Amino acid sequence: MIKTLRQAPTREDRSAALNPSLRQHVAEFVLGPINWAAEDQGYCRCPGQHLHTSSDGRRDCAVFLSGAPTIKCLHTSCAAAVENANRQLRSDIGRAERSDGWTPTPQEMRHTKAAIGQRRTAEASKALLAVKANQARTKILERFAWAEVDAWEASPVRLDGRPEDDHRLFLRIFPDDAVIWIGERHQSGKPEHTANFQTARQWSQSPKPAGPLVCPAVFKNGAVSRSADNVITAPFLVVEGDAVDPDLHEKLTKTAAIKQDLAAGRMAEAEAQILSQQYEVNDEDRRRNREGCLAIIRWLSEGCGLTLRAVVDAGNKSCHGWFDRPPEAFLGELVTMASGLGLDPATFRPSQPVRLPGWKRETDRHQRLLYLNWGTKQ
Ligand SMILES: [Zn+2]
Structure with missing residues (x-):
C-alpha cells in the first residue's frame, strides 16, 4: 500500500x-x-437571533x-x-x-464589554417577557374567552351565506387592484406560477377559491415567486396558534418525543403505538384550541388595540386572526411572547401562506370566515 x-x-x-x-x-x-x-x-x-422565526434553543x-x-x-x-x-x-x-x-486595544475591550452587557440585558428582558406571556396565557384564555358563535355575532359583516363563497367576501379586505398570491404551497418560484398571482378583483370572480392558501401580502406586478423581494406592502398581520390550549400543547409535545424516541431506537414500536393512542388529538382538543385562538385574537383586538379584519376557522384545530399590521416595535414583542402564548411566529411573515376561507379541506370541513370587518382603516 x-x-x-x-x-x-x-x-x-x-x-x-x-x-x-x-x-x-x-x-x-x-x-x-x-x-x-x-x-x-x-x-x-x-x-x-433577532431574525429567527421559531423558538430558540x-x-x-x-x-x-x-x-x-x-x-x-x-x-x-x-x-x-x-x-x-x-x-x-x-x-x-x-x-x-x-x-x-494580538490583543484587543483597551478601546476595543471597552466596546466589547459594553456590547456584551447590552446583549445580556436584552436577553434577560426577553426571557422575562416569554415567561410572563406563558403566565398571561391562562388569564387571557379566561378573561377574553370568545365562543365561535359570539365572534360570528360580533362580526361587522353579516356572515350567513354559503361557506364556499367566503373567499369573495374575504378578499375585499385587500384593495381591488392588489396583486395577491393564492394556491398550493409549492406553487411559487417558476414561470408557470404566474397564474397564482392575480388581483383581488380577478380572484373574486372565480366561483370557488382557486387554492387552499393565501398570503397576507401584496406582491409586485408580474411576480411569480412569494419571495420577500416581491412583497410591496404587508397590510396585515396573521396570528395563528396551533398549540394555544395547554392540554393540546402537551399532547403534541409528547407525540413528537415518542416519534423521536422511536426513530432513535430508544422505544419499541408496540410501546410507541400504545403511547401515541393515549396522546391522540381528538375533536374536543381541536375545539378547545380553536376557542383558545379566539381568546388570543380577542385579547389582541380589545386588550392591545389592534384592528381586527377577519377571523378564519382553518377547518382543523386553529383559527387565524387577520389584523391591520401593527408597528414593528409591537411585532418584536409579540415574536418574543409567541412561544409563551402558544403562537406560531412563522405566520407573522407577510410571505407565509395561510388558510383561505371558502376552501373545502380533505376532512370535508370548510375553511370559513367567523368574523369580517371591511371598515375604514383606523
Ligand atoms: Zn440563527
Whole structure:
C-alpha cells in the first residue's frame, strides 16, 4: 500500500495547534460569551437571533474553530447575519494569528464589554417577557374567552351565506387592484406560477377559491415567486396558534418525543403505538384550541388595540386572526411572547401562506370566515 504524503501543516493548522485559546479569545470578542464544549467547539448566541422565526434553543448556534473557523445555526432565517459574522470571525482570527500576541486595544475591550452587557440585558428582558406571556396565557384564555358563535355575532359583516363563497367576501379586505398570491404551497418560484398571482378583483370572480392558501401580502406586478423581494406592502398581520390550549400543547409535545424516541431506537414500536393512542388529538382538543385562538385574537383586538379584519376557522384545530399590521416595535414583542402564548411566529411573515376561507379541506370541513370587518382603516 502506498502511503500518502502527509501534507505540510498550513499556517492555520500551526496556529490552531499553537494557540487554541487565541482563537477562543477572538471568537468571544466577535460573538460574545461562548459556552465551550471542547477546545475548538462551543455554543453561542446566534448573531442573527433577532431574525429567527421559531423558538430558540441553547444549542441552536455552534462555533467551530478548527480549520476555517465557522459559525453554524440550525435556523435558516438568520443565514445572511451568520455569513457576515463568519467573515468577521475569519478575518479577525486571521489578523490575530498573523500578528503574534494580538490583543484587543483597551478601546476595543471597552466596546466589547459594553456590547456584551447590552446583549445580556436584552436577553434577560426577553426571557422575562416569554415567561410572563406563558403566565398571561391562562388569564387571557379566561378573561377574553370568545365562543365561535359570539365572534360570528360580533362580526361587522353579516356572515350567513354559503361557506364556499367566503373567499369573495374575504378578499375585499385587500384593495381591488392588489396583486395577491393564492394556491398550493409549492406553487411559487417558476414561470408557470404566474397564474397564482392575480388581483383581488380577478380572484373574486372565480366561483370557488382557486387554492387552499393565501398570503397576507401584496406582491409586485408580474411576480411569480412569494419571495420577500416581491412583497410591496404587508397590510396585515396573521396570528395563528396551533398549540394555544395547554392540554393540546402537551399532547403534541409528547407525540413528537415518542416519534423521536422511536426513530432513535430508544422505544419499541408496540410501546410507541400504545403511547401515541393515549396522546391522540381528538375533536374536543381541536375545539378547545380553536376557542383558545379566539381568546388570543380577542385579547389582541380589545386588550392591545389592534384592528381586527377577519377571523378564519382553518377547518382543523386553529383559527387565524387577520389584523391591520401593527408597528414593528409591537411585532418584536409579540415574536418574543409567541412561544409563551402558544403562537406560531412563522405566520407573522407577510410571505407565509395561510388558510383561505371558502376552501373545502380533505376532512370535508370548510375553511370559513367567523368574523369580517371591511371598515375604514383606523
Ligand atoms: Zn440563527
